[in-house]
Amino acid sequence: MQNTSLDMARLAAMDTAEASRFLKGVRDATLNGRRSRVRPRADIQESWQRMLRGGVDPDRDHRAGLLPLEEIERRRLASPLREVLPVLRDGLVSIAEAAQHIMVVADTEGRLLWREGKAAVLRMGDAHGFVLGADWHEGLVGTNGVGTPLVTGRPLQVHAAEHFVSSHDTWTCAGAPVTDPRDGRLIGVVDISGPLSTMHPATLSLVTSVTRLAEAELRNSHFADLDQLRSVASPLLGRLRGRALAVDHNGWQAAVTGMPPTRRLPLPKSLNAGRLWLPSLGMCTVEPLPGGWLVRVEEESSEPAAPARVVLDLSRPRRPSVTVSGTAGSWVKELSPRHAELLYVLVLHRNGRSAAQLAQEIFQDPTRTVTVRAEMSRLRRHLAQILAHRPYRIVEEIEVELVRPDDPADLLPHSTAPAVVSARSRQE
Known part of the structure; x- marks a missing residue:
């Protein structure tokens, strides 16, 4: 019996009742360990497996207490998504209303901070617990948009x-995550949901496109902030001798003197004024500026101190990080999903990997060497003393520690890289 995978176009070709019966049959067979002619889509199946491991009951409606109104307002004010609400509304609300959908915007904990739609559909959402302040993280309510x-x-x-x-x-629901281009951090998710009969396979493409517009709006705002910082910093840098640069709070360069420009300076997670060791520059003096920092390189220690130890921490599924330590101190950087994958492979293979080998282990396509080289170039800007090339590898003299999650299935859950998927499937 051939086992094929579902797709949304196939579901859209069925009427509502037929699609519902079909999917219930697939789910029941999968959750009970029976073989089915059709297997769930990969993201759905992986989510179901996470729910089974986490003990979520598929027959029980799980709900947590709602956030109080003052906490909702506090989170709204703190969320970068507040800056792009007009873009989200313009792109989604009118279409959602016409399609009998609700638009919701949630923070990184899955708490619903905004929702909009017609009153009749909002009342339907109420019955599902789809209300302001509700908790819709996967580990509580199961697979959802x-x-x-x-x-x-x-x-x-x-x-x-x-x-x-x-x-x-x-x-039915379709959701897309939103990433802040200023620091690569996940800041929330945008979702449109509605009754079963309103499903359309193009809905996800619409939501994804609008979230990309929102990210572009954040990027434009970032450029404007950098221009403002540059206008403040340039006269100051013109009076300084030696090497110095002005960066925003995420390390993006606004102005530089006495050294080649760099697009972004990797900064530790918490930064205070004073002396600081940076792997790429050595000892520096850091002073606050409106909207950023003035970083002056101490010339007597202009050669970066050699790092001795690297810890790749993958124990937190959403926040992989690398810690670099040496005689001058330590430094922590959160990693993008792609950079976490690449470092994971290099930690496993201390003898190194060619671009083709990395392309195979990350993309399952050894011809994607251009993409690999571009990503490794970006990674080496942050970890210049850590990473060697020809082949790509972690420098032999450096001690390396890999911190894995307690459950192998939580290893970089976003990743589809063959090297990571293989490791997740092994119960160690």
């Missing part, structure tokens, strides 16, 4: 019985 994209970092449409919890079978 808010919580699951927060885990995987990828857009996802969840239809009918693709939801893990059966009480959501009459609902």
